[in-house]
Amino acid sequence: MPVVKVPHASLYWKLDGRDDAPALILLNSIGTDMGLWDAALPYLREHFALLRIDTRGHGASTAEPGDYTLQLLAEDVLAAADAAGLSHFSLAGVSLGGMIGMELALNSPDRLHKLALICTSATMDPASWNDRIAKVRTEGMAAIADLAMGRFLSEAFLAGNPAVYETVRRNFISMDAEAYAGCGAAIRDMDLSNRISRIACPTLVVTGSRDSSTPYEGHGDYLVAQIPGASHCLLGAAHLAPLEAPAALAGLLVSFLEG
Numbered sequence: 001m002p003v004v005k006v007p008h009a010s011l012y013w014k015l016d017g018r019d020d021a022p023a024l025i026l027l028n029s030i031g032t033d034m035g036l037w038d039a040a041l042p043y044l045r046e047h048f049a050l051l052r053i054d055t056r057g058h059g060a061s062t063a064e065p066g067d068y069t070l071q072l073l074a075e076d077v078l079a080a081a082d083a084a085g086l087s088h089f090s091l092a093g094v095s096l097g098g099m100i101g102m103e104l105a106l107n108s109p110d111r112l113h114k115l116a117l118i119c120t121s122a123t124m125d126p127a128s129w130n131d132r133i134a135k136v137r138t139e140g141m142a143a144i145a146d147l148a149m150g151r152f153l154s155e156a157f158l159a160g161n162p163a164v165y166e167t168v169r170r171n172f173i174s175m176d177a178e179a180y181a182g183c184g185a186a187i188r189d190m191d192l193s194n195r196i197s198r199i200a201c202p203t204l205v206v207t208g209s210r211d212s213s214t215p216y217e218g219h220g221d222y223l224v225a226q227i228p229g230a231s232h233c234l235l236g237a238a239h240l241a242p243l244e245a246p247a248a249l250a251g252l253l254v255s256f257l258e259g
């Protein structure tokens with residue numbers, strides 16, 4: 001199992017697809033792991049060398065407790081890219097993964113070709129994240145599972161895919177609460193809104209018509225307005241778009257990244 005050790009964490013990464021194709025890094029949301037992208041992989045693997053990374057404390061990656069920052073999480077991505085031998089890449093990130101992508105685009109623009117921001121934002125209500133962090137640290141993951149699942153996936157998806165829904169929920173509840181809190185702190189403390197106008201790479205913003213967490217209004221629209229030249233596509237999906245609309249999302253990514 002390929003793992004890279006960084007200070008206070010150990011990061012699991014995995015390469016798929018064609019090693020002679022352009023590199024694309026796929027990042028997950030808080031509370032999910034690289035499996036979030038499984039359903040989209042068949043549509044992407046012919047086009048890219050795909051690097052997936054479990055965010056610290058998620059999936060098979062471990063981490064010591066603490067309040068993490070987007071800068072730290074972006075450095076984790078660079079460490080995994082270095083370990084995988086990828087000097088330059090594009091990046092597609094869902095939610096927290098998109099926030100990490102924006103931070104990386106600002107701090108290490110020389111590494112990044114193109115950026116796809118999926119169901120994400122430059123700012124989320126710090127007070128509500130503070131409450132969530134406190135709850136998860138005192139009561140554990142189960143205490144916030146209904147809240148998170150209600151934001152992750154739509155009722156329609158649950159009705160048609162109960163087994164997938166249950167897997168996402170089970171993985172969510174079994175993850176390390178301290179790591180969730182640490183990544184929650186990175187979301188609470190993010191400082192992107194006044195800086196993203198300096199993102200210089202081509203950027204695609206994807207929003208979900210059923211996403212109650214980071215909808216177009218108030219989240220995607222701000223990214224489109226602030227990031228120079230950013231384009232926008234709306235998908236019929238809730239927050240975890242790679243699960244709800246894998247083929248459509250992959251189609252958007254291929255068109256954007258190969259265009």
Ligand SMILES: O=C(O)CC1=CCC(=O)O1
Binds near residue numbers: 097
């Ligand atoms: O609101 C949620 O729980 C969804 C979410 C916000 C950031 C992220 O990565 O997922």
